[in-house]
Structures are given as C-alpha cells and as structure tokens.
Amino acid sequence: MLNQLTFSDPVEGAPASLPVRLAVALLADSNGVIDLNLPISGSLNDPQFRIAPVVFKIIGNIIRKAVTAPFSLLTGAFASADDKSDITFEPGYARLDAQAQENLQKLAKALLSKPQLKLTLVGQADSATEAQGWKQAQLEQLLSGGVGDKDEEEAPVRTEKQKLAALKQVYRNTVKERPRNVLGLAKELPAEQMRALILQDMVVPASAWQDLAAERARNVRDYLLAQGVEAERVFLGSSGGKAQNPVTPAVLLNISVQ
Numbered sequence: 332m333l334n335q336l337t338f339s340d341p342v343e344g345a346p347a348s349l350p351v352r353l354a355v356a357l358l359a360d361s362n363g364v365i366d367l368n369l370p371i372s373g374s375l376n377d378p379q380f381r382i383a384p385v386v387f388k389i390i391g392n393i394i395r396k397a398v399t400a401p402f403s404l405l406t407g408a409f410a411s412a413d414d415k416s417d418i419t420f421e422p423g424y425a426r427l428d429a430q431a432q433e434n435l436q437k438l439a440k441a442l443l444s445k446p447q448l449k450l451t452l453v454g455q456a457d458s459a460t461e462a463q464g465w466k467q468a469q470l471e472q473l474l475s476g477g478v479g480d481k482d483e484e485e486a487p488v489r490t491e492k493q494k495l496a497a498l499k500q501v502y503r504n505t506v507k508e509r510p511r512n513v514l515g516l517a518k519e520l521p522a523e524q525m526r527a528l529i530l531q532d533m534v535v536p537a538s539a540w541q542d543l544a545a546e547r548a549r550n551v552r553d554y555l556l557a558q559g560v561e562a563e564r565v566f567l568g569s570s571g572g573k574a575q576n577p578v579t580p581a582v583l584l585n586i587s588v589q
Contacts, residue, residue: 333365354397356447356588357404367393401586405441405448417581418551423464424580425546427554435551438584439558446564451585452551453568454544455578458535464580465543466533470526473501498525506532544570551582564589 336355358365369389373380396404402416418431427435442448474497489497502509502525509517509528520528545567552565568585 333359333367335363336365349391349394350397351394352588353401353586354394354404356445357397357401357586358393359445359447361444361446402438402584405438405445405586416584416586417579418547418584420547420580420582421464422461422580423466423468423543425468425543425550427550431551432554435554436558439555439560442555442560442564443558446561447589449564449566449587449589450555451566451568451587452548453583453585454546454548454570455581455583456540456543456547456570457578457580458540461540461543461580462535463530465535465539466530469533470501470529473505474498495522498522502529505529508532541570547580547582 333355336359338352355365358367360366367390369386371382371385371389373382373385393404418427418434420426420431421428442450474494476497502520506525506528510520512518548567548570552567555565556562568583
C-alpha cells in the first residue's frame with residue numbers, strides 16, 4: 332500500500348529516470364492511494380534472500396510499464412497485450428462505431444477517477460488505404476442532404492423511392508459524361524451503375540486527409556466531454572493526415588500527467 336507519495340524537484344545533472352509521476356498517476360485512486368498485490372517467492376533459509384530488492388524490482392517493472400503499456404495500467408479494459416491505445420475507424424469515415432464508443436466510455440470512467448491525467452488526441456488518415464471509403468462517405472452525405480456521418484442517426488428515414496430519387500439527383504449533378512442512347516439522350520441506369528459512375532468521377536481534394544484526421548480527433552474529444560471528462564484535460568494534437576506511408580484509420584491516445 333503506497334499512500335500520498337510526494338516528489339522532490341528534479342536533480343540537476345542526473346541521468347534520465349523512469350516516469351515515476353506518470354506511473355503513480357496511472358495507479359493511484361482518487362485519494363492518491365496505490366494498492367498493489369505483488370507476488371514474491373523465495374526461501375527464507377537462503378541467506379542471500381532479501382524482500383526489499385524483490386519488491387523494488389517488481390515496482391520498477393510496473394513503472395516501466397507506464398511507458399510501454401500505460402493504458403493497460405489505466406483501465407486494463409480495451410488495451411491489448413501490446414497496449415494498442417487508439418480508437419480505430421472505418422476507412423474513409425469519421426463516425427464512432429459501437430466498439431469505439433464502448434472503449435471511450437471505459438476510458439472516460441477511468442479518467443474521471445484519476446484527475447491528474449490528461450490526454451492528447453492525434454487523428455490519422457491516409458489516402459493509400461482510404462480513398463474509396465472517403466468517396467463512399469461523401470456519397471452518403473450527398474444522398475442524405477448534407478448530414479454528416481456522425482449525425483446519421485438523426486437523419487429522417489427515407490423510402491426506397493426517395494432514396495432512388497436522391498441518387499438520380501446526385502448523379503445528374505456530379506457525373507458530366509453520362510451514357511447516352513442513339514438519340515443522344517441520357518440513359519436510365521440501374522442504381523448500382525449510377526453509384527459506380529458517381530464514385531468514379533469524384534475527385535479527392537489534397538486537404539481531405541488532414542480534414543478527416545482532424546474530424547476524427549474532434550469526434551473522440553466531443554464524446555469524452557459528453558461522458559463528463561473536463562475539456563481542459565483533453566487536447567487535440569497535430570493531425571496525421573498523410574498521402575503516403577499507410578497509417579491506421581484511427582485517433583492515437585497519448586496520456587500524460589497534468
């Protein structure tokens with residue numbers, strides 16, 4: 332049981348040390364108490380056996396874990412064995428799916444019990460793997476009358492006839508070279524063919540990936556704030572939209588001490 336640890340000022344000229352403050356912030360409860368169950372084994376008949384070195388070695392390993400796997404210390408809820416601490420997205424989209432919302436609820440609950448921690452959110456997006464998904468997301472937005480993908484649950488329910496009419500309108504507005512019959516009139520095409528032509532003609536602007544990465548980070552921040560996490564503890568980092576070097580469609584979560 333470690334209770335209300337305090338720290339001295341940094342020692343000038345000392346070598347780089349372990350992130351003790353971060354480890355304490357991750358492990359302590361709201362009262363500043365750390366309760367650890369440390370299994371220790373050894374022979375009391377061995378004159379070389381000492382409890383203190385074993386305890387400090389185990390504590391040292393826990394502190395090192397603050398660097399290598401901080402989210403497994405914080406929640407143990409959604410961090411995998413390699414502490415994959417990010418919120419993933421469907422390629423091309425910025426909306427939070429059910430799994431992402433569940434993970435953020437667990438994270439928010441943990442953060443509310445540890446007020447000394449803060450988060451920096453870094454969005455990622457990449458043209459190498461997300462171009463088709465981005466086009467599909469834009470088409471869905473056009474068909475819904477401009478409602479963003481994060482607000483899709485609020486969009487009015489449309490009949491199949493209304494959906495087809497909306498698709499035809501988007502097709503006429505976006506596809507310049509439409510197939511024509513022998514009389515020179517635009518052909519009536521099946522819905523899937525119209526969709527394919529719309530997606531084929533859609534141009535992805537250079538700013539799309541930076542914008543998508545930033546929107547993802549904002550959506551994660553807004554969800555955490557809606558769960559009660561204070562705004563001054565959640566920061567938006569520089570977005571990682573890229574045109575090369577494929578990255579995961581995600582928001583990276585970087586944790587630190589206030």
